Amino acid sequence: MLFKIMKVGHAMGIFSYIRIVLLWGLSVILLAACGGEPQVTTSYGVVEGKRDGNVKEYLGIPFAAPPVGELRWADPEPPQSWDGVREAKYKGHACTQWATGIPAFSPNEDCLTLNIWVPKGEGPHPVMFWIHGGAQSAGSSNELQYDGRKLAQAQNVIVVSANYRLLVSGFFALPALGTGEAINGNQAIKDLVAALQWVHTEIDKFGGDPNNVTVFGESAGSTNTCALLATPKTKSPQQLMHKAIMQSGACDTLGIMSMEEAQQIGMGLLEELGCLDDPEPLQCARDLPIEAIRGPIKYDLFTSFGWTLDEWPYRPGLVVDGDLFPASPVELVADSQGEIPIMLGTNLNEGSLFAGFLAHPDDAAGYATFMEARYPGQGEDIVSHYPFADYPSAGEAHAQVRGDLIMKCPTLNMARLYSTHNNVWMYSLEKDVFSVVMEVISLGFKRNAPELGVFHTADIGYLFEFPLLSGLFNESDRQVRNIFQQAWGNFARTGNPNGDEVPQWDAFDPERNNYLVISAEPENRDDFRQGACDYWFQVGYGF
Incomplete structure (x- = not known):
């Protein structure tokens, strides 16, 4: 009798084990059917995002190489490819903050990343590309108020937000000194053009429509939206933007500078840093830690709201460089005809x-x-x-x-x-x-x-x-x-x-x-x- 009970118990244990295995297998299948953690294969490698309700999020994706070392103040370079699966569940670093007052997550020169929110449903979805504000000196796409989930879900659009270099990192010009190259400024706008180029080639893989991209921004982000509207670089060789929304800011809100003006400001900073008399002034400045450059510049953002531009310790501004802006951005915008x-x-x-x-x-x-x-x-x-x-x-x-x-x-x-x-x-x-x-x-x-x-x-x-x-x-x-x-x-x-x-x-x-x-x-x-x-x-x- 005991033997029969043991046999029955053993059989029940096997059945229980099989049942657990089957349930586990079914859960794996169901998880896979639901998509599990969403993955997308980009031209640079696979990214794995996460789900937040009905919205898929892919955060902290690099759209350019880190602008550090010899790439400080250089035009943005394409990002490096990676092997395996890159986790895209957390936002990247904020760019170096030159003004204090806005909480910024882990500011760093290695900051050229973007975030993507994808709504439920079949695409291709319209794309809305957000540019944050902060007086060209502070802020990042990672701030809590710029979370794109609710807008993506409410309007069935893909929301993208991107970082860009700020103030000294993003608006620095210099003539050729020593054996160094000339620096033409407008790095912040070039970063945003690079981010739009990334969107143009990659967003279809996320369900977005690369032929329907709306750029929108607020304050300095609105100024930069205007700059992107003005530059020929967003129109040729590819049309990178198709609509624009400018919230509290225009091309000339923070002033527009000639190359000579911008280079004078750049040389003034090098003099303050003790690099102007170096045989290689640009290399001297590139070799400095970013905090050494930030030290004499940083200021309180909210205090600066009452200043005129002459009172800023370092003046940002769009530069008529003959390339990104072959003429004043205001003139370029005024000459636009039936495009956007x-x-x-x-x-x-x-x-x-x-x-x-x-x-x-x-x-x-x-x-x-x-x-x-x-x-x-x-x-x-x-x-x-x-x-x-x-x-x-x-x-x-x-x-x-x-x-x-x-x-x-x-x-x-x-x-x-x-x-x-x-x-x-x-x-x-x-x-x-x-x-x-x-x-x-x-x-x-x-x-x-x-x-x-x-x-x-x-x-x-x-x-x-x-x-x-x-x-x-x-x-x-x-x-x-x-x-x-x-x-x-x-x-x-x-x-x-x-x-x-x-x-x-x-x-x-x-x-x-x-x-x-x-x-x-x-x-x-x-x-x-x-x-x-x-x-x-x-x-x-x-x-």
């Missing part, structure tokens, strides 16, 4: 962050003195165009000046120039917004500071659905989020923001200076800034 439709716009209170970190006087006389000190030779004119009596405080008046000078008037000028031969849609975000992040940052505001209002970067929180930046507390908040995501998605698909869930948005007409107010009650309006920009068009605008 654009959307562009600003936020109602763009200037609050650019004035809030300065202390302002209490009365009209102090305001007049303050404005003349900040803008020598222009103070009286500025006060006449922005009278103290029209604003609650000197800080509010100055915020309006800064918003027009840096963001709104460059944007309006861009719309006027480009709409001569191309389709343009302009907007103004005017929805009241609460931001946990900006409330903390504004604790550093000085005396008689402006209210934050609809601050610079408020659009990002809605577009990428990041509630710490732009709160999503009520139905009107969610309505604005939906307009941003849907209009941006419509534009990426068709080149026109109009369509489902978007109020009628009239194309820009330079006779009307019209724009869509994005708010809880969106509407089309005419006369953007009601002539205030005419003064800045005469005397010059930008930082």
Whole structure:
């Protein structure tokens, strides 16, 4: 009897074992059927990403060789191929940060990577290529507010974000000195061209459409979007971009320099580093650790928002180099004919962050003195165009000046120039917004500071659905989020923001200076800034 029980028990054990093996095998098959960890074979090797809900993520993929050693300040080179499977589950290094104030993950010169978010479903999907901001000095594609998952999922588009070299790393020019080669600057823009070239050749393997790429960016990222729109390098030998969205920034927001100007700034830095008198000045600078170069330059980003360009310890700017930009980027954009439709716009209170970190006087006389000190030779004119009596405080008046000078008037000028031969849609975000992040940052505001209002970067929180930046507390908040995501998605698909869930948005007409107010009650309006920009068009605008 015992023997029979043992035999039965043994048989049951075998069956249990077989059952476990079968279940394990079935789970492997099901996991494989579901895709497991997603893998894509690129021209450089296999990358393995991860799933986040219905979106596949491939993070930290190199699109260029690390710009270190002899490649510091050089044009980007293609990345090295790899054997086996490269893990693409974590974002790469941020590029070297020259301004402090934005949390950056492990900043490093080895930073030329991109991130890809792929929605569920069959492709080919429209591609939206994001460029981060940060005054050309700070920031990275790896910041939390730039996570592309929700936008990819909501609009069934592939979202790509890329890093680019910043400030001294990304805008450094030098004549040929010693036996070294001349450095022509614009490294940041060349990095972005390289990233777009990578997208052009590789994105179809991820389910993207290389013939439908929308470049979009905010602040410095918007300036760089404009630069990519201007350069012939994105049009030949391949068309690398097909649409553009510029959020709070134009080609000339941070100024445009001649090669001579840029090289003078580069030589000034070499002198400060003790390399200008070296027999090989460029090699001397390349041999220095990046922290030795960063040391005399680094500054607080938010403090710099109140500066003019002359006050920056190192001035970034697009350089008319005869190659990437054979003429001024503004001229190149103005001459573009029927090639690429654009959307562009600003936020109602763009200037609050650019004035809030300065202390302002209490009365009209102090305001007049303050404005003349900040803008020598222009103070009286500025006060006449922005009278103290029209604003609650000197800080509010100055915020309006800064918003027009840096963001709104460059944007309006861009719309006027480009709409001569191309389709343009302009907007103004005017929805009241609460931001946990900006409330903390504004604790550093000085005396008689402006209210934050609809601050610079408020659009990002809605577009990428990041509630710490732009709160999503009520139905009107969610309505604005939906307009941003849907209009941006419509534009990426068709080149026109109009369509489902978007109020009628009239194309820009330079006779009307019209724009869509994005708010809880969106509407089309005419006369953007009601002539205030005419003064800045005469005397010059930008930082």
